[in-house]
Amino acid sequence: MASKENKKVKNSVFVDLFYEDETAEANDIALYNALHEVSLPEGTVIRKLRIDNVLYMNFKNDISFGVGGKVLVFGEHQSTVNENMPLRSLMYIGCAYEQIVPIRDRYKKKRVELPKPEFYTFYNGKEKWEKELTLKLSDSYMVKEEEAMLELSVKVININPEEEHEILKKCQVLKEYGQFIEIIGKYEQQQSEDAYKKAIEECIEKGILADYLKRKGSEVVNMLIAEYDYDLDIEVQREEAYESGLEDGKEIGKELGVAEGKECVNKLYARLLEDKRFEDLAKSVKDMEYQEQLMKEYGI
Numbered sequence: 589m590a591s592k593e594n595k596k597v598k599n600s601v602f603v604d605l606f607y608e609d610e611t612a613e614a615n616d617i618a619l620y621n622a623l624h625e626v627s628l629p630e631g632t633v634i635r636k637l638r639i640d641n642v643l644y645m646n647f648k649n650d651i652s653f654g655v656g657g658k659v660l661v662f663g664e665h666q667s668t669v670n671e672n673m674p675l676r677s678l679m680y681i682g683c684a685y686e687q688i689v690p691i692r693d694r695y696k697k698k699r700v701e702l703p704k705p706e707f708y709t710f711y712n713g714k715e716k717w718e719k720e721l722t723l724k725l726s727d728s729y730m731v732k733e734e735e736a737m738l739e740l741s742v743k744v745i746n747i748n749p750e751e752e753h754e755i756l757k758k759c760q761v762l763k764e765y766g767q768f769i770e771i772i773g774k775y776e777q778q779q780s781e782d783a784y785k786k787a788i789e790e791c792i793e794k795g796i797l798a799d800y801l802k803r804k805g806s807e808v809v810n811m812l813i814a815e816y817d818y819d820l821d822i823e824v825q826r827e828e829a830y831e832s833g834l835e836d837g838k839e840i841g842k843e844l845g846v847a848e849g850k851e852c853v854n855k856l857y858a859r860l861l862e863d864k865r866f867e868d869l870a871k872s873v874k875d876m877e878y879q880e881q882l883m884k885e886y887g888i
Contacts, residue, residue, distance in 0.1 A: 598814040600649045602664040602710075604807075605765060607636060607651040609800065615761045616653055620660065622758035623708070628656055639683045649815075652684055659684055659703045665711045665744075666769065666815070668864055673742045674725035677707045681740075707742040710762070712769045719751050720744065764796045771796070772812065784809045852888050853879070859886050 599608060606615050613634045621627040635654035650663040661680060663673070670676070685702065693700050711717050721744045726736040745753055747766040756763040768791050775783035788805050792798045801808060856879070860869040872879040 599811060600664065600815050601768075601808055601811045602649060602765065603651055604804070604811060605761065605797075605800065606662065607653075609804070611761075611800065612636075616651075616655070618759050618761055619662070620655060622755050622762070623706075632656065637684050637687060639680055639687075650680075652680070654688065654703050657703055659688070659705045661705065661707045663707075663709045665709055666713050668713060668715055669709065669711055669717060669744055670866070671723060671864055672728070672867055673707075673709055673744075674723050674740045675728060677742055678725060678740050681705045681707075707740070709742055709744045710747045711744055712747050712766055714773065717746050718744070719746050719753055761797075764791075767791070767796050768801075784812045852883060855888050856883055856886060859888075 604612075606612055606619065609615075616634050617628055617632060632655060637652040637654060637659070639650075639652060649665075650661065652659060652661045654660075659681070661677060661684070684705075688703065689700055723742045723744060725738065725740040726732075729736060745755060747753060747756060747762060749756070749763075749766050749770055756766065768787070771790055772784065772787040775787050780786055785805075788801050788808060790796075792801050856872070857869060860866075860872070860882070868878075868882060872882055
């Protein structure tokens with residue numbers, strides 16, 4: 589496991605398009621303008637922010653930049669949307685402000701002006717998902733109040749072409765990126781050899797991200813392979829956690845004096861998977877007290 593943790597962080601195609609590529613700044617401005625009623629003036633300078641390993645472990649699938657008195661955080665999901673994005677975004681913006689605000693300024697008596705944060709996640713996975721949904725940090729609070737003293741919202745936008753979200757009409761590069769991912773999915777479903785190369789060839793032929801793919805075709809293939817490996821790694825970890833939990837169920841049954849301990853754990857993990865609480869699932873495998881707490885929560 590240590591070798592995995594020390595691997596070099598790899599970028600996704602999304603990150604390359606909106607952070608690394610020579611067209612990234614223009615793409616960021618186009619995306620900002622599509623999300624806001626007032627467009628950025630000509631000559632606007634983008635300040636790129638690099639925050640490592642907060643949202644996606646050893647795989648970079650998010651970008652952030654400062655512009656117009658704001659900090660925008662963009663993430664992408666090709667698998668199931670993680671409903672803990674507000675919590676992880678809270679950790680993310682804390683790291684971003686550490687970069688933005690000089691240490692000396694944090695101790696001044698006068699209020700420090702901060703760029704306003706905005707959080708967006710673009711979903712283009714295979715599972716059905718809402719056209720647009722806002723996830724709130726307060727939804728995770730154990731104690732519900734009318735107005736939380738700390739709130740953070742993440743807007744999740746479905747960029748699958750069939751959803752026809754309005755942003756795709758306003759931002760051509762994001763529209764073409766969604767089409768590109770859809771075409772890749774078509775070849776993957778066909779279990780086609782050289783699926784990525786065929787998808788790139790089709791996109792170039794149809795004028796989808798054509799200039800970008802002509803310049804960086806082989807690099808894009810490597811990035812897509814890294815994305816596939818990352819998604820596969822996550823799925824394997826979830827399956828291993830589930831199977832391990834089933835074995836632990838026997839011991840928990842003894843501790844609780846319940847003969848059906850294994851069945852109880854099976855039910856718990858099924859509920860956690862159904863509710864997409866993957867982080868709770870992973871934690872419950874290692875922490876028996878936390879597992880008991882979740883059982884009580886579900887009434888198991």
